[in-house]
Amino acid sequence: MLRCRRPLVALALLTTALLGAAPGGSGETISLAGTLPGQRLDVTLTQVVDPATATGPDRPTATDRLVATRFRLENTGTAVYQDSPAPAAHLLDTAGQRSTGLGLPTTAGPAFPGTVTLDPGATAEGFITFRLPADAEPAAVQFALNGGLADDVGQWSLPIP
Template sequence: MLAGFGPALLGAAPGGSGETVSLAGSGPGQRLDVTLVQVVDPATPADPQGPAPDASTRLLAVRFRLENTGTAVYKDSPAPAAHLLDTAGKRFSGLNSPTTAGNSFPDTVTLSPGGSAEGFVTFRLPQDATAAAVQFALNGGLADDVGQWSLP
């Protein structure tokens, strides 16, 4: 990548939910159709003994549908592949923290060509932060193609 040039932002969807973006990975045959299905804000931790937000933070859960449209097996961790941006320009990394919103992705998802999976990625952000967009990229978030969905 040349200095000053970032990854390509694809599929900047104004409404977010339901929009599908086709993303390529960095390896041959790596391609996923990624759909933002649902946003739950605030989200409640599923395990009362697990990491919970404190008085200054909250959890937000985003449900994605991943469909392997490539020719290679997709094996990756969806949580670190996702990022949330707030209106102040701060970026938050995805977590594998289960919430009552629904099933989280496992630590590693493996999809043969034509396979699909759905699950939540959780974000911890300040109480007063306004979520603006969510991003997803293959290869642990390091691929050049980055899908972005605007949040209402």
Template sequence: MPGGRAPARVPRRPRLRGALATVALLGPLLLGAGPDGSGETVSLAGNEPGQRLDVTLVRVVDPASPADPEGPAADASTRLLAARFRLENTGTVEYNDSPAPAAHLLDTAGKRFAGLNTATTAGPSFPDTVTLGPGGSAEGFVTFRLPKDAGPAAVQFALNGGLADDVGQWSLP
């Protein structure tokens, strides 16, 4: 497989803090992603019957620049990171969800950052809501705001606004 081992399907875990969070979230669960994304696909189930997506982390841009100089931007203590995902509805029902809150970034200190719909020059972001019939697909960026000195460690994605029990995870170099 390109970029090393396949991405992980991570069971949903209760939120942990500090060093325990780092070990629990980033330890043996981080599996190979290349510098621009792993290109690996994870099949994820939603909380309702028939909900299933194949999710691929295509590319990661770090740092990312805001698309609109007048819009929200990173300040002196933060930066933007943009992750491009490809979503393919492999289920039997329509996928109707918001990809930004479905995605999270984990840093090397175990902190978790929620995805944003902030447009960057990396490329087009997903709309607020993506609707895909069975067999449909879409591609777009989800943006994360994180401290300038944070080391990105992994990106996660789960259906149902990030609340599904089935979680895909890709490690970042």
């Protein structure tokens, strides 16, 4: 688990790419702040399905695959959280490549809707899917509020048990 400020994100990405990722990180909760007053979520990576099987028409080709990650979001702030979780997440591989989350449906479970709205104290769970090269080795998953633009960035190392 890693929490960093936006200026350190490039360093975190480089470190992850060069050193690989330590196993573990699943189930750990990271508290993240948004860009507006009162925006705060506790974010937990609860599951990784690799490879994931698409249920819609947007299926992987022979050169790529899907990885589905399940997140639990809890609004621990004082403001209503309204955001799109998929573009707020990124998967990093051991070669340093970064994939942005997609709202693709898979057999892993239900994806987050395009927009999630949570009152203070409310929770939501859903999958965010990533498309990456078939031979890529996932190293970490990142999440930040406000479509991924908030300064706080949570990072979970992969693989997870």
